[in-house]
Amino acid sequence: MKPAGPLSLNTITLKPWSLTQVIEACARHGIPGISPWRDVLQAMGVEAAAKQIRDAGLKVTGLCRGGMFTVGARAAAIEDNRRAIAEAHAIGADCLVMVCGGLPQGSKDLPGAREIVRDGLATILPEARAAGVTLALEPLHPMTCADRSVLSTLGQALDLCDELGEGTGVAVDVYHVWWDPDLARQMVRAKGRIAGFHVCDWKVPTTDLVFDRGLPGEGVIDIPAIRAMAETSGWTGGVEVEILSNHWWAQDPEAVLREVKARHAFC
């Protein structure tokens, strides 16, 4: 199998660092891509960040994250997504990664929550199109359905893309989709619509539903097999390493970064 395409570093992988530090580290280590989260982007200031990223010659593989349509007041969620689109445009991000939100507080109405997500996406899509920002719908692992994402499978995300049309795509994170018995078929269906490809690994045992992800090779996901599916469907954008991990966040970020580079071979 041919090697994985170029690395991109999702800033949350090095959570203890500021965005400036992550940009400098990418340059220092020859990592050509970056994907910031909005909190560190806003902390640095969008204009300053855009300039430093541009000066460092980094490709911005995504901005994390828009979505969360089911949280709080609808108007506030839409407004926040508008700001996210503007930020993604300002830093030249390939896409805005959409983490769509779980059940509304106190609700058991899952079909209703999925309607809210669809309506929210439809509402912001014209502005995303105008800004040239692809909305990358990211299905999250079903264990996050209650509190993070009612968008649970790649098939469901592609159904939404079919419905919403131009300006939408999918973010495929191997952690969220590896278990899916329908994965191979849906990855074929995703042809030309993959807007992001994220890697990490599923540890055995997994001790936390959110913050216990492994680096590539630490777990049981056949990452190269899923990457090959993505490449067969036209993906050429390399691999974005996004690790939410209490364990790795407690280590020296410089050591984590060396480990991430070494584990490019497991992607």
Next chain:
Amino acid sequence: MKPAGPLSLNTITLKPWSLTQVIEACARHGIPGISPWRDVLQAMGVEAAAKQIRDAGLKVTGLCRGGMFTVGARAAAIEDNRRAIAEAHAIGADCLVMVCGGLPQGSKDLPGAREIVRDGLATILPEARAAGVTLALEPLHPMTCADRSVLSTLGQALDLCDELGEGTGVAVDVYHVWWDPDLARQMVRAKGRIAGFHVCDWKVPTTDLVFDRGLPGEGVIDIPAIRAMAETSGWTGGVEVEILSNHWWAQDPEAVLREVKARHAFC
């Protein structure tokens, strides 16, 4: 919506108790059904248990569990499943619940693991048919894919039923399927093939991937909606309460039992 059908008590809900104690409790509380796990059944002795269950007039809604085809040597797994079929027959269980097993130790070959499961089921099916024991394929939540069940969705379970034919069915546990965007369609497809209906609840937050289930009403699952789908597909067997919970196991079983009965109304 009409009330849920009769209760059945899965013995693991009252883990601190022996099978004898659970049988006595069902009789004492007027709970008409029981579903033993094999460890407590074997600890009591299959013949003695069969007699006491019969004398108490309890319906046996299932035996937990066969499966685990991917764990250890294949021949040993098949042999253990043969014993499970014999035990299910001996206690007059409506079905043998199949928890099929995760990835083999050290493996990342998920399609291969799914082949092992299919082959294992096909191997034991003739004996199950001869014994009149339905193999109830239970899809487990995708978060258990690595270490408990590569059978992850109801659609996948029904595909296996289609392939294997007579003598197979599905066990629907709301905890494992509630998140599935394809659930309504698959529940229609399950018509006449539902062999067990298990209830518990998804807590927010959930702090353990296996042992943090809630009693009905403690969480966010719309249990009556899923029950209605099952009933539309011909299910008349009531609700089996199966709670794996470090929290509830630490309480007085008699108090847990009262709570289970009170929460029948949330099913």
